[in-house]
Amino acid sequence: MIEKGKISAFQMALMIEPTVVATAVLVVPSVTAKVAGRDMWISPIFGSLVGFFSLFIVYQLHKHFPEKSIIQYSGDIIGRIPGKIIGLIYLFFLLHSSGIITREYADFIIAAFLPRTPMFVVMGGMILVCAFTVLSGLEVLGRAAQVFVPIFMSTPLLFILLIPDLKLENIVPIMEHGMMPSILGAVIPQGWLSEVSLISMFLPFLKDREKGGKWGIISVIVIILHLVIINIVCLLLYGESVTSYAFPVLTAFRYISVATFFEHLEAVVVIIWVMGAFIKISVFYYVLVLGTAQWLNLSDYRPIVFPIGFLVCLVCIWAAANGQELGRFLRTISPFYIPSIMTFIPMLLLLIAIIKKKMRNKRQPVPTNP
Amino acid sequence: MLFRKNRKRFHEQIQLNTQQEITGQKGLLSSDLDENLHVFHSIYQDCMDVVFRTFLIGGQTRAVLIFIEGLSNLEEVDDNVLAPLASETEGKVRPRELLEKKIHISKMKEVKTVTECIEYISVGFPVLLVEQEMVGLALGLCKWEKRSIEEPQAESVVRGPREGFVEALHVNTSLLRRKIKSPDLKMKSRKIGRYTDTHVVIAYMKGLADQTLIEEVENRLQRIDIDSVLESGYIEELIEDNPYSPFPQLINTERPDVAAANLLEGRVVILVDGTPFVLIAPISFFSLLQSPEDYYQRFLISSAIRLLRFVFMLMSLLLPSLYVAVLTYHQEMVPTALLISMFSSRETVPFPALVEALMMEITFEALREAGVRLPKQVGAAVSIVGALIVGQAAVQAGLVSAPMVIFVAITGVSSFMVPHYTQGIALRMLRFPIMLLAGSLGLLGIMLGVILIVVHLCGLRSFGEPYLSPIAPMKKNELKDSLIRAPWWGMNKRPHLTGEYNPYRQAPGQKPNPGKGDES
Numbered sequence: 008m009i010e011k012g013k014i015s016a017f018q019m020a021l022m023i024e025p026t027v028v029a030t031a032v033l034v035v036p037s038v039t040a041k042v043a044g045r046d047m048w049i050s051p052i053f054g055s056l057v058g059f060f061s062l063f064i065v066y067q068l069h070k071h072f073p074e075k076s077i078i079q080y081s082g083d084i085i086g087r088i089p090g091k092i093i094g095l096i097y098l099f100f101l102l103h104s105s106g107i108i109t110r111e112y113a114d115f116i117i118a119a120f121l122p123r124t125p126m127f128v129v130m131g132g133m134i135l136v137c138a139f140t141v142l143s144g145l146e147v148l149g150r151a152a153q154v155f156v157p158i159f160m161s162t163p164l165l166f167i168l169l170i171p172d173l174k175l176e177n178i179v180p181i182m183e184h185g186m187m188p189s190i191l192g193a194v195i196p197q198g199w200l201s202e203v204s205l206i207s208m209f210l211p212f213l214k215d216r217e218k219g220g221k222w223g224i225i226s227v228i229v230i231i232l233h234l235v236i237i238n239i240v241c242l243l244l245y246g247e248s249v250t251s252y253a254f255p256v257l258t259a260f261r262y263i264s265v266a267t268f269f270e271h272l273e274a275v276v277v278i279i280w281v282m283g284a285f286i287k288i289s290v291f292y293y294v295l296v297l298g299t300a301q302w303l304n305l306s307d308y309r310p311i312v313f314p315i316g317f318l319v320c321l322v323c324i325w326a327a328a329n330g331q332e333l334g335r336f337l338r339t340i341s342p343f344y345i346p347s348i349m350t351f352i353p354m355l356l357l358l359i360a361i362i363k364k365k366m367r368n369k370r371q372p373v374p375t376n377p
Numbered sequence: 378m379l380f381r382k383n384r385k386r387f388h389e390q391i392q393l394n395t396q397q398e399i400t401g402q403k404g405l406l407s408s409d410l411d412e413n414l415h416v417f418h419s420i421y422q423d424c425m426d427v428v429f430r431t432f433l434i435g436g437q438t439r440a441v442l443i444f445i446e447g448l449s450n451l452e453e454v455d456d457n458v459l460a461p462l463a464s465e466t467e468g469k470v471r472p473r474e475l476l477e478k479k480i481h482i483s484k485m486k487e488v489k490t491v492t493e494c495i496e497y498i499s500v501g502f503p504v505l506l507v508e509q510e511m512v513g514l515a516l517g518l519c520k521w522e523k524r525s526i527e528e529p530q531a532e533s534v535v536r537g538p539r540e541g542f543v544e545a546l547h548v549n550t551s552l553l554r555r556k557i558k559s560p561d562l563k564m565k566s567r568k569i570g571r572y573t574d575t576h577v578v579i580a581y582m583k584g585l586a587d588q589t590l591i592e593e594v595e596n597r598l599q600r601i602d603i604d605s606v607l608e609s610g611y612i613e614e615l616i617e618d619n620p621y622s623p624f625p626q627l628i629n630t631e632r633p634d635v636a637a638a639n640l641l642e643g644r645v646v647i648l649v650d651g652t653p654f655v656l657i658a659p660i661s662f663f664s665l666l667q668s669p670e671d672y673y674q675r676f677l678i679s680s681a682i683r684l685l686r687f688v689f690m691l692m693s694l695l696l697p698s699l700y701v702a703v704l705t706y707h708q709e710m711v712p713t714a715l716l717i718s719m720f721s722s723r724e725t726v727p728f729p730a731l732v733e734a735l736m737m738e739i740t741f742e743a744l745r746e747a748g749v750r751l752p753k754q755v756g757a758a759v760s761i762v763g764a765l766i767v768g769q770a771a772v773q774a775g776l777v778s779a780p781m782v783i784f785v786a787i788t789g790v791s792s793f794m795v796p797h798y799t800q801g802i803a804l805r806m807l808r809f810p811i812m813l814l815a816g817s818l819g820l821l822g823i824m825l826g827v828i829l830i831v832v833h834l835c836g837l838r839s840f841g842e843p844y845l846s847p848i849a850p851m852k853k854n855e856l857k858d859s860l861i862r863a864p865w866w867g868m869n870k871r872p873h874l875t876g877e878y879n880p881y882r883q884a885p886g887q888k889p890n891p892g893k894g895d896e897s
Binding site for chain 1: 610665706707709710712819820821822823824825828829831832835836845848849850851
């Protein structure tokens with residue numbers, strides 16, 4: 008195997024949590040509120056169905072091919088050449104989304120923090136740090152997640168300080184227009200939740216494989232809780248005017264003021280968010296590098312870390328002309344784009360694998376079609 | 378190319394040297410005393426401290442005593458060797474009989490080769506050679522001048538044993554043996570150093586320490602081929618996992634109680650002759666934050682102190698960078714009143730915050746280093762210069778701002794709160810690159826720096842043990858003794874990675890509960 012390190016299922020869960028939440032947390036309240044209005048806090052719960060579904064598919068595939076990642080078993084399922092094509096699509100998607108994520112990160116940092124710093128510096132610094140992590144391997148990535156993610160996940164605790172500003176009446180009436188708005192509002196969060204299927208690349212490296220499924224489910228549940236809490240707080244704080252904020256969660260922290268001394272926490276929150284973004288970018292970057300190495304049948308993935316990092320930087324610049332375009336992409340295209348690769352392709356693979364297995368069981372020596 | 382050539386030449390040289398040694402010294406002792414004397418005279422040519430004392434046993438048999446002045450106990454030699462042998466009347470005697478009858482010394486060895494003789498002579502054993510005998514006698518009558526056992530200067534405690542290791546190896550091993558009386562405490566000795574021939578002892582607890590760990594330590598020591606070992610630092614640098622890491626992967630201590638505690642957790646202790654500092658492996662990041670006193674004070678207090686130490690360790694790494702970042706990029710974070718007072722004091726300062734901070738930090742490091750190296754008599758001068766010139770006059774002259782001086786002082790104090798000097802140095806070094814990052818990217822730069830450090834720590838290992846355990850990878854049981862210290866009755870298990878052979882250190886359920894105890 009290319010990667011020699013092993014991680015625990017718990018570490019995998021910790022890596023997946025910010026992989027979904029880190030970018031979602033920025034815009035989820037405002038984009039879901041546009042569609043779902045007051046019921047926006049229900050939307051992530053519906054969106055989670057996609058998360059559980061992708062998890063289920065990936066886990067079933069893992070059971071069929073316990074030692075392999077999606078890049079490798081796609082060839083086993085549909086033949087060598089089609090498998091390579093699927094792998095290539097998957098890798099291009101990963102490259103593109105790594106670029107997009109880095110772009111989201113850079114745009115947010117520039118908007119919130121360093122308005123006059125060139126984007127290249129912000130992005131390049133992060134890619135460099137991530138490249139260093141990817142070079143160190145999966146084990147180090149898992150341990151780094153163990154250090155940073157608990158801190159990242161504890162940010163909602165700061166909302167306790169917001170309690171005086173929250174108005175509970177903003178939440179009622181619940182489901183005024185029936186279920187439909189909240190289901191439609193789930194369209195965007197489900198796109199992020201389908202990224203859970205990235206665990207297909209980590210499952211072969213687990214020390215305790217039997218716990219993989221359990222921790223996958225736990226991480227999806229934690230993701231939902233995280234998103235629901237954020238949506239509820241934003242709803243109670245702003246009401247339906249949440250749509251008018253670019254980064255409502257960040258703005259929410261500006262409201263915190265305790266004893267007129269403990270205020271302007273947003274810089275601290277951004278810093279903590281950087282930890283989550285770091286894990287997210289590293290996970291995508293790592294999966295991309297490892298997948299490429301598997302696709303090319305390399306014996307080591309380290310030599311391609313920096314070239315691929317350079318590609319990610321390029322895609323990051325090309326991904327969108329400006330923040331508006333990026334936002335439109337995230338709102339309109341990505342809800343269909345991400346699941347079609349992350350959920351739909353694995354689903355097809357699983358279906359074919361099951362059908363092939365059934366056929367093979369029916370008539371023993373069968374010449375399988377390529 | 379050049380490098381390889383050098384190495385080849387080096388190997389040739391080594392072979393030459395060893396060959397000479399073999400032909401010259403490894404030969405057996407001859408039965409002719411004059412021939413032996415000739416060999417030793419030629420070996421110890423121009424060594425004024427080597428004494429050849431020729432005498433007659435019982436007035437007939439010629440014998441010679443070879444020893445090095447100052448290494449042997451001459452009174453004992455006179456009383457127990459020279460006097461009884463000179464008054465010997467039976468005439469010709471074999472050394473074997475002498476050993477049994479006349480010389481009453483507890484430690485005595487027969488030596489057969491010249492090399493053995495030299496080994497014993499150089500550790501202070503007088504060697505007795507007798508006419509017509511092919512076997513010499515090494516007499517265990519060495520007496521080395523050594524420092525008496527004192528309180529360790531570098532690791533002082535308020536409560537706890539006051540004794541520290543000294544330079545003499547056998548004193549150190551005896552100090553350990555006095556703490557751990559079980560015969561399971563094993564000490565394996567080997568010699569390292571082509572010229573110094575330094576004794577290095579690996580101590581471990583049989584049944585507690587991982588067998589593979591002991592083998593690994595032995596293998597790494599085996600590989601060392603160096604001309605001298607003058608301090609355990611030589612060994613440390615040659616056996617650590619990642620030589621380029623700023624973080625130490627072995628800790629050194631002067632305290633027998635620390636060494637004993639680590640032995641009992643399944644770690645290996647390496648003692649080196651000639652230095653009071655022993656090495657302990659494997660360690661983790663958190664063992665560097667532990668002071669021996671944590672285990673002697675009551676657990677609530679030591680837990681609180683440990684947390685304080687951790688916070689100040691972070692401050693020693695980040696405080697100047699935070700100051701730079703906040704003043705340069707994130708003024709909105711500071712409450713308005715404080716911001717106004719900070720800026721009014723910076724009004725006259727001609728430098729940007731980064732330059733100011735770098736200047737002050739470097740000055741502080743210089744003062745600290747000067748204070749360590751100076752003779753004690755002039756130490757006062759440095760502190761006066763430091764306190765008055767840098768602290769007071771620089772602020773009055775408007776070169777630096779008063780808040781900066783305060784931050785530098787707090788950083789300095791907090792870097793001294795790390796109980797292990799070596800780790801304090803690592804963090805002090807890393808402070809400077811992070812300051813530069815803070816000056817160029819603000820808080821984001823600090824975060825990137827911290828991420829880099831953490832990622833480095835995540836990948837670091839000390840003799841196979843992950844450096845950041847028990848946090849990453851998480852070991853629930855060991856968290857009891859990391860940032861806090863659980864009470865002794867709560868720590869029933871040894872650390873997982875080092876003590877898995879014998880996981881329980883005590884009987885469970887020892888939480889004191891006077892009420893129940895009375896009833897039963």
